[in-house]
Amino acid sequence: MNKLKLFSGSSNIPLSKKIANYLGTELAQGKVMTFPDGEILVKVDEDVRGCDVFVIQSTCHPVNVYLVELLIYIDCLRRASAARITAVLPYFGYARQDRKDEGRVPITAKLVANLISTAGADRVLTVDLHAAQIQGFFDIPVDHLMAEPVISSYLQRVHLAEDMVLVSPDVGNVKRARRYAERFNVELAIIDKRRLSGSDTVIEHIIGNVEGKNVLMVDDLIATAGTVCNAAFLCKEKGAKSIRIAATHPILCGPAIERLVEAPIENIILTDTIPLSQKAQEELDNVTVLTMAELLGEAIRRIHRNESVSSLFLTG
C-alpha cells in the first residue's frame, strides 16, 4: 500500500499523538480554522496524493462541531487525491438514535453514516458502537474494535476481586456483561431500567444476587451517569460489598460529575476515546483511564498492510 499518513481532528489530540507514537510516526500536518460566523476550514499542509490516509476524530462534545470538522477533513483529503481515506472514530456520536422507537423521529446514526461515506471515507474504524448493527448503516467496510480486551487485561493485572458479580445496568448491556462474566467465570445480574428522559432513568428490579459481592458493572458509555449511579445505589441497597464501573466512552455531560461523586462507586474505569474535562480530572478521584491507543494503532497498522484485524477483538 502507499504511504501511511495520520491526521488528527481537534477532538482528541492526546489520543492521536499516542496512536502516532505507537506507529512510530508523527501526526501529519493539517490546520483547522474557524471563521467568525462559525464555519470551519481545514487545510492539509502536506502532500497526500496517492497516500493511505487515516483521520482520527471522536465525535464527542461539541458533537456537531467535531462531526462537521471530520466531514470537511475527509472532503479536503479526497480533493487532495488521497488514495484511501479511513475515518477513525474512537467515539462515534449520534449512535444512540439508531432506530425509530416512536413516530416521526429520525435515525441519526444512519444519517451520520451516510454523511461520512458521502464526504469520501473509504473505510471506518471505531470502538464500541452503542449498537453493533450500526456497522450495517455503512456501505463501506467498518472495523469495530472493543475496549473489552483492554479493560479485562487491566482488571487481571491489578487484581480480580473475589466474590465478583458482573452487573449489566440495563437490558441493552447484557451481551457485553455476559462476555465479561464468561471471561472471568462469574455470575451475572441484570438491572431493569426505564428511561424517563435524556437525563433521568428509574430502576426497580435487579435480576440476580449481588449481596456480599464485589460488583463490576459494565456499560458502553457514561453520559449523564444516571444509569450507572442509580444502578450503583440499588446494588448497595441490595448488599453489594463494593462497586466498580467500567465504561468505554466518558461523555460525562450534564450532572454526571456530581452524580458520580455522590454514588457509592469505588473505582470508575474509563478509556481515552473521549478526553476527560478539566472538571472531571479535578473532581473525580476514583477514576482510572486506560488508553485505546495501542489497539487503535495496531488496527491502523494492519488495515494499512491489508492484514486481518479480527484477532484484535479476542486478545486480552
Ligand code: R5P
Ligand atoms: C444505554 O443504553 C447506554 O448503554 C448507557 O447506559 C446510557 O446511554 C448512559 O446514559 P446516562 O449516563 O445518561 O444514563
